[in-house]
């Protein structure tokens with residue numbers, strides 16, 4: 001799977017010297033520069049606290065960059081709100097549990113499509129359910145009663161309701177069994193192959209590299225490395241080199 | 253109406269239960285509508301006051317229970333509605349004009365009161381809304397030219413309905429009950445729509461809600477504004493019921509009692525305010541024979557309830573169900 005460098009692909013997302021943080025005195029991204037291309041899975045890795053989640057949050061408009069530029073299809077999107085970005089085709093699945101546990105599966109999906117015209121919503125929900133038969137079976141259950149894997153599927157499905165062209169996803173493998181991790185990765189691979197730009201943060205580096213096209217290593221809020229995923233996978237010193245020993249033993 | 257659908261305990265075995273629940277609700281409503289036929293006029297007055305308070309607590313349940321915002325200012329909106337009604341009705345303006353005007357004024361003030369909620373949460377928000385309630389109370393008490401100060405405004409006329417007088421206690425009770433049911437039905441419809449569910453999303457996890465494109469600014473403000481509008485409507489009915497308004501019923505202590513009603517019934521449960529309002533409106537009357545002991549017993553009962561049933565009275569079925577699973 002992981003793969004050749006189709007470097008011809010157009011960058012969908014560009015970060016150029018982005019400086020951002022949670023308060024004026026706390027700078028997390030220190031001039032971060034990278035790009036992510038259509039039809040690829042771009043994997044963002046690095047030690048805990050490197051700023052990986054911060055990259056996604058800044059890209060999605062939850063944080064505003066203090067300087068630098070973020071571009072989506074060559075358009076500057078620095079000051080956009082999450083709602084505007086969603087409407088433009090960027091969806092975000094944050095780290096951790098993102099469902100509304102007290103609501104049913106269907107209601108979670110309906111909320112995911114809250115920005116869609118009502119007339120389209122039912123058809124879009126059917127479209128997503130066709131991809132996730134397990135979720136379809138449990139459509140009237142309370143979301144908190146789903147298994148961890150089902151919950152992650154539902155979160156991804158909910159993000160796909162808007163047919164995003166860019167999918168940002170933060171540590172999707174947390175809490176999932178190796179089999180389920182592979183299912184999620186296979187799904188993301190299929191999305192990328194269908195033309196979606198996938199930007200994924202993942203600690204489960206070895207598995208993720210098998211599915212990704214490129215790997216970016218972030219250290220202290222700066223890009224430390226940008227290499228084809230396949231090359232990095234073959235690097236025997238992977239853990240020691242870039243990850244400061246923070247990475248858990250790769251899943252069997 | 254099948255508004256019970258949101259109640260978590262019922263989610264799993266919904267269809268048959270829903271029908272039974274709806275029949276049960278219909279029976280309770282009809283029985284309650286007929287109850288005053290057996291009561292003296294004070295009893296009927298209490299039943300009407302119960303309906304009036306219910307409109308305000310239903311609104312507060314949206315703000316606090318569903319949207320997860322803290323508010324200790326509901327009685328201020330209730331009071332604003334009541335004073336607008338007292339002044340306008342005495343000036344001969346139609347009840348049916350006063351009602352939407354009071355609702356709109358409270359809606360707008362509620363929007364403004366929602367702004368602090370965009371920046372602060374929980375106890376800070378409690379203090380902000382409490383401050384608002386105290387301010388409104390002081391205006392009612394001190395602006396004598398408009399509000400009559402501590403003497404209040406008396407002789408508020410009751411409305412008529414299609415030319416029929418509503419001066420009788422029974423007629424006014426049924427009128428108020430019908431209005432309360434309509435308001436509850438509207439809230440039920442709202443809360444079952446995707447927009448209504450966004451309120452629960454806001455409560456569960458505002459940042460996640462935002463990443464789905466839910467406009468959390470708008471929803472936070474709306475949660476206050478709609479809750480306030482309900483209290484404003486309740487205030488109009490209150491003025492017409494009592495035919496006299498003074499500052500006392502709108503003291504922040506009344507806001508505390510309404511908040512208590514929400515918590516006791518089960519915050520964010522559709523029928524929670526019904527139980528809670530029984531507790532704050534009717535229970536004190538039943539305990540009245542205990543005279544000075546009443547407040548102590550009432551306080552003790554509430555503390556005990558919160559310890560044993562932190563999810564409110566309506567969480568009993570779930571506790572029961574969970575208990576069975578564990579064994």
Ligand SMILES: Nc1ncnc2c1ncn2[C@@H]1O[C@H](COP(=O)(O)OP(=O)(O)OP(=O)(O)O)[C@@H](O)[C@H]1O
Pocket residue numbers: 022028046047048049050051052053054055
């Ligand atoms: N909401 C926040 N407010 C203030 N500081 C934050 C916040 N979230 C993260 N930080 C800080 O920003 C830095 C980068 O955090 P970030 O979540 O981007 O790291 P990460 O690379 O995703 O780490 P992990 O692998 O642990 O998820 C950390 O030092 C963290 O403490």
Ligand SMILES: [Mg+2]
Pocket residue numbers: 052053054095170
């Ligand atoms: Mg992170």
